[in-house]
Amino acid sequence: xxxxxxxxxxxxxxxxxxxxxxxxxxxxxxxxxxxxxxxxxxxxxxxxxxxxxxxxxxxxxxxxxxxxxxxxxxxxxxxxxxxxxxxxxxxxxxxxxxxxxxxxxxxxxxxxxxxxxxxxxxxxxxxxxxxxxxxxxxxxxxxxxxxxxxxxxxxxxxxxxxxxxxxxxxxxxxxxxxxxxxxxxxxxxxxxxxxxxxxxxxxxxxxxxxxxxxxxxxxxxxxxxxxxxxxxxxxxxxxxxxxxxxxxxxxxxxxxxxxxxxxxxxxxxxxxxxxxxxxxxxxxxxxxxxxxxxxxxxxxxxxxxxxxxxxxxxxxxxxxxxxxxxxxxxxxxxxxxxxxxxxxxxxxxxxxxxxxxxxxxxxxxxxxxxxxxxxxxxxxxxxxxxxxxxxxxxxxxxxxxxxxxxxxxxxxxxxxxxxxxxxxxx
Numbered sequence: 001x002x003x004x005x006x007x008x009x010x011x012x013x014x015x016x017x018x019x020x021x022x023x024x025x026x027x028x029x030x031x032x033x034x035x036x037x038x039x040x041x042x043x044x045x046x047x048x049x050x051x052x053x054x055x056x057x058x059x060x061x062x063x064x065x066x067x068x069x070x071x072x073x074x075x076x077x078x079x080x081x082x083x084x085x086x087x088x089x090x091x092x093x094x095x096x097x098x099x100x101x102x103x104x105x106x107x108x109x110x111x112x113x114x115x116x117x118x119x120x121x122x123x124x125x126x127x128x129x130x131x132x133x134x135x136x137x138x139x140x141x142x143x144x145x146x147x148x149x150x151x152x153x154x155x156x157x158x159x160x161x162x163x164x165x166x167x168x169x170x171x172x173x174x175x176x177x178x179x180x181x182x183x184x185x186x187x188x189x190x191x192x193x194x195x196x197x198x199x200x201x202x203x204x205x206x207x208x209x210x211x212x213x214x215x216x217x218x219x220x221x222x223x224x225x226x227x228x229x230x231x232x233x234x235x236x237x238x239x240x241x242x243x244x245x246x247x248x249x250x251x252x253x254x255x256x257x258x259x260x261x262x263x264x265x266x267x268x269x270x271x272x273x274x275x276x277x278x279x280x281x282x283x284x285x286x287x288x289x290x291x292x293x294x295x296x297x298x299x300x301x302x303x304x305x306x307x308x309x310x311x312x313x314x315x316x317x318x319x320x321x322x323x324x325x326x327x328x329x330x331x332x333x334x335x336x337x338x339x340x341x342x343x344x345x346x347x348x349x350x351x352x353x354x355x356x357x358x359x360x361x362x363x364x365x366x367x368x369x370x371x372x373x374x375x376x377x378x379x380x381x382x383x384x385x386x387x388x389x390x391x392x393x394x395x396x397x398x399x400x401x402x403x404x405x406x407x408x409x410x411x412x413x414x415x416x417x418x419x420x421x422x423x424x425x426x
């Protein structure tokens with residue numbers, strides 16, 4: 001039984017007198033506090049407490065309402081009266097109030113019908129979304145990069161011969177949150193882009209899985225008080241343990257196409273695959289970031305495992321939005337590679353780097369420098385390397401969210417070597 005029929009039934013039982021004639025409000029665009037309908041609803045609200053939409057729980061009857069606002073309030077009172085009747089408390093509702101509700105329903109029948117139609121449509125949309133959503137806790141996103149390359153070797157450059165290639169990288173990201181503050185990241189990746197292999201100047205999205213999807217990222221991060229904890233099980237590098245690398249061009253998805261857009265201190269001497277990290281928030285925008293990754297954490301073999309094999313450890317002091325415009329970080333990385341970072345001998349590497357980025361309304365200007373001390377365990381196997389870079393990024397060029405960047409700098413070179421290799425990318 002709908003609310004109108006139910007109220008009609010109760011209002012007609014034992015009714016001995018008719019309701020006094022009142023002025024119709026059906027033609028009014030707004031309902032004023034002086035209108036009979038307004039005063040009637042206000043009286044119902046005060047007796048049955050059917051509107052509690054204000055923070056203090058009061059009904060403020062000192063302003064005009066549109067007919068649809070009034071209908072929403074009337075609908076709330078209808079629901080409240082029906083609840084009392086359904087609970088067997090019909091004696092708590094006076095027949096005069098039932099008669100008033102009947103009259104109000106007649107005066108605002110069109111608005112009530114529209115309101116209920118909108119509610120039904122909204123409920124249907126919500127039901128459809130719930131039935132078709134991917135997950136209540138997981139968001140799925142994807143990304144595909146297509147790359148066309150033209151390579152020229154030293155001999156072919158003289159006669160103009162070139163080799164053109166076409167490749168791709170596809171990623172599926174599954175971001176899951178159980179509490180709203182944590183994040184479980186699972187990333188699947190397939191790629192087939194053959195390119196120069198280098199930690200500092202190869203393609204940032206290069207590599208090949210022969211077209212097969214592989215587990216690329218798997219980590220879980222969650223807060224403990226003001227400290228952020230990260231546990232990684234696959235493909236976790238030193239940069240995953242820090243709040244920011246500071247460089248605006250470090251992303252393989254939307255930044256530099258070369259690995260040089262990624263500050264050198266996160267690549268030189270840092271190996272790893274699985275591990276854990278902590279981010280200590282010591283002040284607003286200032287944090288101490290720590291992390292440790294092992295290359296073969298799951299292997300029980302001698303010279304491998306979580307602490308006996310190749311590893312990378314990072315400590316970074318990060319400061320964001322200093323003076324409202326400056327991001328800065330100082331980074332230290334310690335790493336060990338049994339096969340060496342630059343040759344076949346075991347090496348320990350200590351890398352020190354700093355990066356800064358100054359942000360203006362529509363562009364960003366930054367740069368950084370890194371120094372690495374390689375201590376080889378073989379004869380005459382130690383070296384020192386330097387590198388530096390400058391970045392310039394223009395934001396929202398053409399459309400919101402876009403970025404045009406310029407990157408230039410010196411690739412890592414051995415100290416004492418006069419010739420330096422430069423890379424410039426636009």
